[in-house]
Structure formats: structure tokens, C-alpha cells
Amino acid sequence: MEAFAIKVSDRFHNTIWLGHADGPAKTIAKDDFNLTRGKRFQFGQGIYTAPDINVAEKYARQFSYQNERYLVVSQNRVNPATLIKISADQTGVMEYWINPSDQDVRPYGVCIRKI
Numbered sequence: 001m002e003a004f005a006i007k008v009s010d011r012f013h014n015t016i017w018l019g020h021a022d023g024p025a026k027t028i029a030k031d032d033f034n035l036t037r038g039k040r041f042q043f044g045q046g047i048y049t050a051p052d053i054n055v056a057e058k059y060a061r062q063f064s065y066q067n068e069r070y071l072v073v074s075q076n077r078v079n080p081a082t083l084i085k086i087s088a089d090q091t092g093v094m095e096y097w098i099n100p101s102d103q104d105v106r107p108y109g110v111c112i113r114k115i
Contacts, residue, residue: 043086046098047105049076055094057113068114075109 050056053073060071078097082104086096099105 043090043096044084044098046084046100047102049078049097049099049105051095051097053111055096056111062115071113071115073111074107075111077106077108079104 050059056073057071060073063070063072078099082099082101084098084100086098088095
């Protein structure tokens with residue numbers, strides 16, 4: 001998968017747990033991290049992310065460009081102070097991370113793979 005950085009350093013009120021990444025993926029952050037859209041949350045309400053790109057790919061958006069199909073996922077920083085880890089033993093499949101608020105997940109990269 002190919003990754004592209006996006007500028008986020010001036011997007012949030014602080015960068016304490018953001019690290020040295022830069023820029024917002026506005027549509028992904030605005031649409032995918034919107035808690036009001038969720039109807040069911042299997043392991044509790046929050047923003048679900050995964051520490052493994054192979055897990056994230058299972059939920060990736062697909063798009064077409066010049067007759068080719070691609071997957072796209074956002075690369076995020078998560079607030080470790082509010083992070084809840086749901087183990088593969090609990091899910092029966094893979095590890096998930098949950099943060100209770102959209103303010104606790106900050107996109108800083110976009111990963112794209114041709115399928």
C-alpha cells in the first residue's frame with residue numbers, strides 16, 4: 001500500500017499526542033469519524049480504528065481511477081489516554097481500538113492500494 005502524508009499540524013487545538021505529522025483528510029475525518037451516523041456499536045460507542053493495516057483494509061473505501069480499482073484508508077493518531085483496546089480474543093477475529101470521541105482520532109495520512 002502506498003501512503004501519503006497530509007498536513008494536520010495546524011488543524012487541532014494541540015499536538016501533544018499527534019507526533020510530528022502534518023494536515024487533515026477533511027472528508028474522511030468529517031464523514032467516517034462522525035459518531036451521530038453510527039446505529040450500532042458492537043463493543044461500545046466510539047471511533048473504531050485498528051493497529052493493523054490488514055484489518056483496516058477490510059473496512060476500506062473503494063474507488064475507481066482510469067479504469068483501475070483502489071482501496072483507501074486513513075492513517076490515524078489516536079489519543080492513548082482515552083484508548084480502549086478490544087483484543088482478538090474478545091472480537092473473535094482481530095484487535096480493534098476504540099476512542100470515545102471524534103476529538104480523540106486525528107487522521108494524518110492516506111494509504112492507497114490498487115486491487
